[in-house]
Amino acid sequence: MSGPPAQANDTDASPLSIRGAALRRGDRELWSGLDLDVRPGELIAVLGPSGSGKTTLLRAILGLEPLSAGTITALGVVRQAQQPGFRRRGDRRIGYVPQQRPLPPDTALRGRDLVALGVDGHRFGFPWPRRGDRARVDRLVHEVGADAFANRPAGTLSGGEQQRLRIGQALADDPRLLLCDEPLTSLDLANQQAVVGLIDRHRRSGASVLLVTHDINPLLGKVDRILYIANGRFMLGKPQEVLRSDVLTDLYGAHVFVLRAGDRLVVVGAPDAEESHHHHADGEATA
Amino acid sequence: MNWGDVWDAMFGGLPYYGEILALVSNSVWAGAVLGLVGGLIGVFVMQRDMAFAVHGISELSFAGAAAALLIGADVVGGSIVGSLIAAGIIGWLGARARDRNSIIGVLMPFGLGLGILFLSLYSGRSANRFSLLTGQIVSVQSDQLGWLIVIGAIVLLGILLIWRPLRFDSLDPQAAAARGVPTTAVSLGFMLLLGLIVAVAVHIIGALLVMALLVTPAAAAMRVTAGPLAVPVLSAVFGLVSAVGGILLAIMGTLPVSPYITTISFAIYVVCRVIGARQGRVMRERMHA
Numbered sequence: 001m002s003g004p005p006a007q008a009n010d011t012d013a014s015p016l017s018i019r020g021a022a023l024r025r026g027d028r029e030l031w032s033g034l035d036l037d038v039r040p041g042e043l044i045a046v047l048g049p050s051g052s053g054k055t056t057l058l059r060a061i062l063g064l065e066p067l068s069a070g071t072i073t074a075l076g077v078v079r080q081a082q083q084p085g086f087r088r089r090g091d092r093r094i095g096y097v098p099q100q101r102p103l104p105p106d107t108a109l110r111g112r113d114l115v116a117l118g119v120d121g122h123r124f125g126f127p128w129p130r131r132g133d134r135a136r137v138d139r140l141v142h143e144v145g146a147d148a149f150a151n152r153p154a155g156t157l158s159g160g161e162q163q164r165l166r167i168g169q170a171l172a173d174d175p176r177l178l179l180c181d182e183p184l185t186s187l188d189l190a191n192q193q194a195v196v197g198l199i200d201r202h203r204r205s206g207a208s209v210l211l212v213t214h215d216i217n218p219l220l221g222k223v224d225r226i227l228y229i230a231n232g233r234f235m236l237g238k239p240q241e242v243l244r245s246d247v248l249t250d251l252y253g254a255h256v257f258v259l260r261a262g263d264r265l266v267v268v269g270a271p272d273a274e275e276s277h278h279h280h281a282d283g284e285a286t287a
Numbered sequence: 288m289n290w291g292d293v294w295d296a297m298f299g300g301l302p303y304y305g306e307i308l309a310l311v312s313n314s315v316w317a318g319a320v321l322g323l324v325g326g327l328i329g330v331f332v333m334q335r336d337m338a339f340a341v342h343g344i345s346e347l348s349f350a351g352a353a354a355a356l357l358i359g360a361d362v363v364g365g366s367i368v369g370s371l372i373a374a375g376i377i378g379w380l381g382a383r384a385r386d387r388n389s390i391i392g393v394l395m396p397f398g399l400g401l402g403i404l405f406l407s408l409y410s411g412r413s414a415n416r417f418s419l420l421t422g423q424i425v426s427v428q429s430d431q432l433g434w435l436i437v438i439g440a441i442v443l444l445g446i447l448l449i450w451r452p453l454r455f456d457s458l459d460p461q462a463a464a465a466r467g468v469p470t471t472a473v474s475l476g477f478m479l480l481l482g483l484i485v486a487v488a489v490h491i492i493g494a495l496l497v498m499a500l501l502v503t504p505a506a507a508a509m510r511v512t513a514g515p516l517a518v519p520v521l522s523a524v525f526g527l528v529s530a531v532g533g534i535l536l537a538i539m540g541t542l543p544v545s546p547y548i549t550t551i552s553f554a555i556y557v558v559c560r561v562i563g564a565r566q567g568r569v570m571r572e573r574m575h576a
Binding site: 118120 | 462
């Protein structure tokens with residue numbers, strides 16, 4: 001990857017700006033024409049059927065996946081651009097919580113070491129311990145409420161405990177942009193609320209958050225805008241503007257109903273993205 | 288079976304132990320370096336789920352050494368060439384575990400077959416023939432021993448320098464890449480170091496038994512602790528005890544070194560499993576209490 005200026009030309013204060021982005025996999029276009037400007041302190045949820053390219057969007061922002069068209073600028077740095085072709089891979093200033101894979105039980109790691117990877121995992125050279133690193137890890141562990149289990153083997157921790165520590169890892173450099181991929185999957189209600197609370201608190205410090213999820217309910221009341229990807233198209237707006245039967249029916253090109261059950265929303269009848277493996281075999285998703 | 292012969296084979300050299308030890312002191316050093324470095328690198332072999340890759344690399348390393356023997360080239364050099372070719376192919380084509388296992392499954396018998404072919408064509412001293420498969424450190428020449436020690440030291444240095452990024456990449460490659468770790472370069476660097484240490488191990492313990500020093504010590508250590516310092520330190524100590532202990536026991540008699548090394552390393556693993564199971568039970572009881 002060579003050539004173009006790493007700094008954005010305009011002094012746009014937007015933590016994340018996407019222009020004319022398109023994503024193609026093989027001969028299939030997942031989506032195109034995506035424009036998105038995220039404001040500081042904004043929490044945006046990315047919704048859509050599995051296989052619609054939500055994870056790939058986050059990875060494209062990190063420069064780990066190529067777009068087929070368009071430009072992404074994050075934290076004042078061009079992450080990728082097609083004209084001229086350019087991609088910048090990875091950055092510690094962007095927090096990233098990848099989709100959760102449970103750790104094997106015999107992982108040679110304590111809970112706090114998971115956080116420590118965010119502090120010193122990128123450093124080459126002799127791994128001498130530094131007192132400053134230790135203090136940073138202690139502080140992060142405390143911030144995500146993991147003091148009680150931080151010294152236990154990471155592989156023996158519950159999904160919710162591991163997720164807190166992974167968020168601690170992502171927050172190591174106090175990122176002004178945080179990308180979370182399905183951070184609530186397979187967590188019970190209490191842990192979902194705890195994780196949402198951590199993310200929301202970081203957002204209140206002025207950081208922007210882009211969060212991929214298949215269930216919007218734990219985030220209702222916290223989320224500012226929703227980016228709904230389906231059928232190769234987008235809908236971007238406030239929750240009450242997007243999560244409506246007529247809007248989603250138009251987006252999917254098929255009859256979709258948004259039902260309200262108490263204080264929960266359920267999307268019924270949303271067709272799945274083609275060739276995808278969906279957990280909801282009946283084609284229903286909570287959204 | 289004559290028990291007297293067995294006794295002689297095992298302990299016949301005891302009256303001359305001091306002199307024998309002086310003769311093989313370089314072998315002991317080479318064993319010590321291999322045990323230490325093998326134990327350290329084994330931690331990553333376990334974390335990256337590459338035990339099978341170690342086996343695959345060692346068979347191609349054996350083929351390389353056998354080819355060198357046949358054409359009269361340097362045997363250590365031959366084993367390194369074989370090792371690095373295998374490590375390169377596995378690292379390049381086998382980024383994903385599934386692909387990797389099928390590639391190794393294809394490479395391994397081919398390498399072993401080639402090696403056996405070269406050995407059959409070789410008409411030199413027959414003692415050299417099977418030592419590559421089952422190991423006989425005490426028959427390695429002293430200038431070659433020097434090389435084995437130097438290579439081991441280079442691998443030790445390399446693994447320490449990439450320790451933290453390699454650990455990050457082994458545990459969570461996606462998060463590591465997102466934080467700017469050059470994951471491809473780190474993975475290829477690891478394969479290079481692994482290839483080098485496997486080549487050393489082929490000469491000391493034999494191609495078929497390499498895993499006793501590159502996998503077993505780390506597997507044992509991971510049974511009893513999860514500390515980021517405790518696991519590599521314990522693993523290195525286990526490797527060191529197995530390798531040096533094996534050589535020191537073997538020179539009491541006329542038996543080969545390898546069975547001693549494999550038995551010690553296996554015994555350590557069994558003990559660690561028992562301790563680990565007991566720890567697990569205590570922890571579960573504590574949590575339920």
